[in-house]
Amino acid sequence: MTIKEVQDNIIEEFSLFDDWMDKYNLLIDLGKELPVIDPKFKVKDFLIEGCQSKVWLHPDYDGKQITFTADSDAIITRGIVALLIKVLSNRSPDEIIATDLYFIDKIGLRQNLSPTRSNGLLSMVRQMKLYAMAYNAKNK
């Protein structure tokens, strides 16, 4: 699937629910499905600290694609982390850099990526793109 298709699928999945609690329940379930990050990467080097919640993010680059694993101490944040991983993991650095993450807005979670929320998510997106840029630079 392309990044666009993955995003559109997420939007469709969330559109089934009108009620906020159902959307959050879905996020909670998604959080549970998040591939477990190796505990050895849950250290300061991979920590993205927010005032509200913490996110750990680890990149693994095989020369073609970056595979991200991640975690958060808050479950709803972990659910959104899972969505971001779904969209941006196992992609080439070029794809990651070029991606416009429109799904977040469409499923009504925009506040969660606002700079004032300080839950680690906005920094996580920035960090994913930074890793992609760094690997790209290394390739060239």
Added chain:
Amino acid sequence: MKDISEIRADFPILGRKVYGKPLVYFDNGATTQKPQCVLDAVDEVYRTYNGNIHRGVHYLSDMSSEAYENARENVRSFLNAEKREEVIFTSGTTGSINGIAFSFGERYINSGDEIILTCLEHHANIVPWQMMCERKGASLKVIPVNDNGEIILEEYYKLLSVRTKLVSVTQASNALGTVLPLKEIISAAHSQNVPVLIDGAQGIQHGIVDLQTMDCDFYVFSGHKIYGPNGIGILYGKEKWLTELPPFQGGGDMVDKVTFEKITYNELPFKFEAGTMNYPAAIGLASALDYVSSIGREDIAKREKELLAYANERLSAIKEVIIFGKSDKKISTISFHIKDIHQYDTGMILDKMGIAVRTGTHCAQPIMDRYGIDGTVRASMCFYNTKEEIDILAEGIEKVKSMFA
């Protein structure tokens, strides 16, 4: 006292809904909502008599200046300060403390000197002192707290020494709600000729503050936390200090004579009010203080005590709820965790139920570290809240539990 439905009707925003549910506003520690009279007072300035203060010869400027100076007198009377010259308008608590930390540091602090704070301080009463200490080679000494979140006075007495140049403590903890023993703190400092600054950001709105009885040297608070507009705050200082301290900002209105070689400063209080002050907000603050007085500060305190007792009862009955800060003397703030559930998750679900709480470290990381936690959920109530709203919070907590179980 007015009945609760009349009080709530004074605050237009309390009638609104969020996500289709009635708003339950429990974030009063962050900012309070505004009664209609405050909205009207600010609106009236801009609509009918806006003119820059202390500068014009014209009618509007005179009207604004007079209303601004009346507001100062109003604040003086509300605080029972001795003189109106002791009441300085600032941008808020943070602005007030930064100002004093700068001026006091410049005038009195040398290498090796010490400032005493408590472990309960908001960052606004930590960072300005740290910045000053770095500049001057001074250091901070911190009064620890016990498990109930109360400061340990014996430790404070031990910290007081010839090196102590100032004690700066909060009136009440924003994160836990603990009310501090100001009488003991101030008298011990004064017995050694050490001045005391009280951060009243979480104190002024919850009861009577009488500065002549309290006898602190500086008292600061924010307008927006006592039902007034944002962007206005107070720095009270005893005249003898304000006379000796240099200004913390330079600009218009604060000077007497300016040549490029020399300046002489204006008299108090203008010496500390450089540039165009936020006079519409000052006028709005005066209206807020009038409103609080009209409700009655003793009645407000009594009502908030009842709300706190009820919230304690309802929340303690939920066995997964862990309350932080168990002092007998608290403002109507309750800080808690639900066992094994992250505070951010709790806050997000409560939000969707229309309940506004604050989550996180509340800009008070030292006290979070003291408990070894990285944040709490804080419900900060005030006199316009109701027991029914506390019931909704308790139901919300049950809902959170069921979702994250």
